[in-house]
Amino acid sequence: MARRYWLMKSEPEVYSIDDLERDGHTHWDGVRNPIARKNMESMEVGDGVLFYHSNAKPPGVAGLARVVKEAYPDPTQFDKKSHYHDSRATPEKPRWFMVDVEFDERFPDVVGLPEIKDTPQLADMVLVRNSRLSVQPVQKAEWDWIVKRGRTRNG
DNA sequence: GCCAACGTTGGC
DNA sequence: GCCAACGTTGGC
Numbered sequence: 001m002a003r004r005y006w007l008m009k010s011e012p013e014v015y016s017i018d019d020l021e022r023d024g025h026t027h028w029d030g031v032r033n034p035i036a037r038k039n040m041e042s043m044e045v046g047d048g049v050l051f052y053h054s055n056a057k058p059p060g061v062a063g064l065a066r067v068v069k070e071a072y073p074d075p076t077q078f079d080k081k082s083h084y085h086d087s088r089a090t091p092e093k094p095r096w097f098m099v100d101v102e103f104d105e106r107f108p109d110v111v112g113l114p115e116i117k118d119t120p121q122l123a124d125m126v127l128v129r130n131s132r133l134s135v136q137p138v139q140k141a142e143w144d145w146i147v148k149r150g151r152t153r154n155g
Numbered sequence: 156g157c158c159a160a161c162g163t164t165g166g167c
Numbered sequence: 168g169c170c171a172a173c174g175t176t177g178g179c
Contacts, residue, residue, distance in 0.1 A: 009177090033162080055177055113178075132161055132176050 005138040006043065007050040007061070007127060008101070017051050017062040017106050025102040029074045030084045032096060036135035041071045043099050050138060050146060052127070053110060060112035061146050069100035107150035121145055 008028060010016070020026055031037060049065040073094035076084035089095040116122050122145060126136035138146075 011177090035162095059178070130161080131159095131178075134176085 003046055003048060004042075004044070005048045005050070005140060005143040006039065006067075007052050007125075007136050007138050008065075009052045009054040009134045011055045012053045012062070013055070016053065017103075020051065020063075020065060020101070020103045021106055023103070025068060025100055027074075027098050027100055029076050029098045031074070031098065031135060032084060032086075033134060035133060037097055039135045039137060040097055040099050043067045043070060045070060048104075048138075048143060049101055050143070054134075056110075058110055058112040058114070060110040060116070061107070061150060062110050063106040063150070064104040064147065065101040066104050067099055068102045071097040071099050074098040108153040109150075111146050111150045115149075116146070119145070 012018075015026070028040070031040060045067055047067040049067065050061045051063045051065050053059055053062045073091070074084070074096040076082040077086040077089040077094060077096045078091060079085055084096075086095055113127075116125065117128055122128065122142055125138070125142055126133055130136075
């Protein structure tokens with residue numbers, strides 16, 4: 001099966017690429033959107049992840065990660081104290097899932113959203129067409145463009 | 156801080 | 168099953 005590619009958003013104030021570099025790997029919990037869940041459930045070990053900083057200055061792709069564990073129930077849904085608690089979920093019938101990702105690399109500079117929007121080859125990215133989806137598929141050509149750009153230091 | 160785009164909820 | 172009202176995301 002060919003490797004697939006994804007973009008996952010995180011607010012750097014909450015969890016940044018630097019946090020992932022320090023931790024090495026993380027559980028991607030807290031996803032509470034059905035389309036994002038479906039995307040996570042399609043992920044396989046080895047799939048590539050663009051780590052995107054949302055609500056950031058500047059917003060953009062900050063580095064790369066890789067799926068190391070496929071979708072399994074997100075424990076925060078059962079935790080009454082959690083912001084992500086879901087009273088409709090039970091361990092027998094979980095409603096939300098997460099994957100584990102491992103740090104791969106941190107770009108010298110963020111590939112910013114304005115540049116992504118200005119790049120004709122990236123015009124069909126979900127990021128550009130549906131800015132709110134937090135876990136989204138990425139085409140190989142889009143992945144290749146952003147990785148190449150991300151490895152080049154600005155100015 | 157504003158607000159557009161998008162999702163969810165709930166009355167009917 | 169429709170859709171108005173409401174809440175959230177996230178860029179600017």
